[in-house]
Amino acid sequence: xxxxxxxxxxxxxxxxxxxxxxxxxxxxxxxxxxxxxxxxxxxxxxxxxxxxxxxxxxxxxxxxxxxxxxxxxxxxxxxxxxxxxxxxxxxxxxxxxxxxxxxxxxxxxxxxxxxxxxxxxxxxxxxxxxxxxxxxxxxxxxxxxxxxxxxxxxxxxxxxxxxxxxxxxxxxxxxxxxxxxxxxxxxxxxxxxxxxxxxxxxxxxxxxxxxxxxxxxxxxxxxxxxxxxxxxxxxxxxxxxxxxxxxxxxxxxxxxxxxxxxxxxxxxxxxxxxxxxxxxxxxxxxx
Numbered sequence: 118x119x120x121x122x123x124x125x126x127x128x129x130x131x132x133x134x135x136x137x138x139x140x141x142x143x144x145x146x147x148x149x150x151x152x153x154x155x156x157x158x159x160x161x162x163x164x165x166x167x168x169x170x171x172x173x174x175x176x177x178x179x180x181x182x183x184x185x186x187x188x189x190x191x192x193x194x195x196x197x198x199x200x201x202x203x204x205x206x207x208x209x210x211x212x213x214x215x216x217x218x219x220x221x222x223x224x225x226x227x228x229x230x231x232x233x234x235x236x237x238x239x240x241x242x243x244x245x246x247x248x249x250x251x252x253x254x255x256x257x258x259x260x261x262x263x264x265x266x267x268x269x270x271x272x273x274x275x276x277x278x279x280x281x282x283x284x285x286x287x288x289x290x291x292x293x294x295x296x297x298x299x300x301x302x303x304x305x306x307x308x309x310x311x312x313x314x315x316x317x318x319x320x321x322x323x324x325x326x327x328x329x330x331x332x333x334x335x336x337x338x339x340x341x342x343x344x345x346x347x348x349x350x351x352x353x354x355x356x357x358x359x360x361x362x363x364x365x366x367x368x369x370x371x372x373x374x375x376x377x378x379x380x381x382x383x384x385x386x387x388x389x390x391x392x393x394x395x396x397x398x399x400x401x402x403x404x
Contacts, residue, residue: 126178126202133205140212143170144295148220152232160235164296167213168289174209175285178202179355183363186356186374195377196384199352206348207341213295214302214337221303222310229303236300266393269343273385276347280354287351291344298336305336338400342392346385353381 129136147166151159182202189195221229230237272290279286360374 124174126174126181129174129178129205130201133201133208136205136209137212137215140209140214141216142212143167144213144216145220146170148217148232152228156231159232163217163232164289164292168292171209171288171292172285175206175288175351175355178206179280179285179352180359182352183356183359183374186360186377187370190373192377192380196380199381202352203345203348207345210291210295210344210348211337213292214299217296217299218302218306221300222306233296233300233303236297237304239297240301240304262393262397265396266389269346269389269393270386272343273347273350273389276350277354277382280351281358284355284358285351287347287354291347291351294344294347298340301336339392339396342388342395346388346392349381349385349388353378353385356381 124135124139144163144167147163147170150166151163155162182199185195185198189198217233221233224232272294276287276290279290283289356374357378360371
């Protein structure tokens with residue numbers, strides 16, 4: 118009853134940047150408890166414990182956003198009102214991702230291999246698929262784009278369905294993605310720090326900070342768009358779930374919430390189209 122009671126949706130929307138530090142706190146406590154109590158199963162337990170701390174905030178936020186649907190009739194104004202919740206969700210996600218990536222970077226290798234074992238297997242599977250596909254030509258790049266877009270749409274559907282059936286269930290999908298992204302960042306950082314230490318010794322501090330920055334930007338350049346889309350989808354599914362409970366499906370209020378959820382879903386789809394383009398054509402050229 119402590120972690121989940123630290124902040125509510127009203128305060129979170131006013132000081133959305135603070136959610137970054139809550140993300141760091143929630144995930145760091147989850148890492149410590151997972152390694153301490155459930156070491157052998159820690160790669161999934163760490164995700165579960167982080168979700169456990171964030172579900173109450175997300176559920177209360179969905180209910181809070183549903184009330185906005187009943188007060189605000191203009192769709193443009195309503196989307197602007199929802200943007201405050203999406204902003205603090207994004208900062209929460211960034212906090213979780215950065216914390217996990219730092220734990221991956223600085224923990225001893227033995228603990229890293231245990232804590233992020235499932236996430237690393239996921240990354241290896243994705244990398245193997247990319248190597249088989251390749252992006253050496255325009256035609257293959259287009260095929261890869263469609264593959265990325267298809268996978269992203271699947272995650273979006275999962276976010277919507279999880280929120281619809283479990284209220285705030287999308288946070289599980291997003292926290293899992295945060296742990297996978299953090300593992301990818303951590304792998305990049307550890308590999309490059311090792312190379313720097315071999316080449317320059319430990320004195321070139323600027324180079325080490327540069328590795329941290331590049332490692333994060335490499336995956337968040339397109340990842341930010343994807344996660345925003347998933348949060349929007351999760352909000353859409355959650356709004357419909359709450360509306361079904363609180364209103365008759367034939368009521369004017371329910372129809373208004375349904376229209377808002379459809380608009381949010383379409384917005385999420387549009388963002389994923391952009392995200393896939395950035396991942397396939399822009400991120401590889403930058404990093």
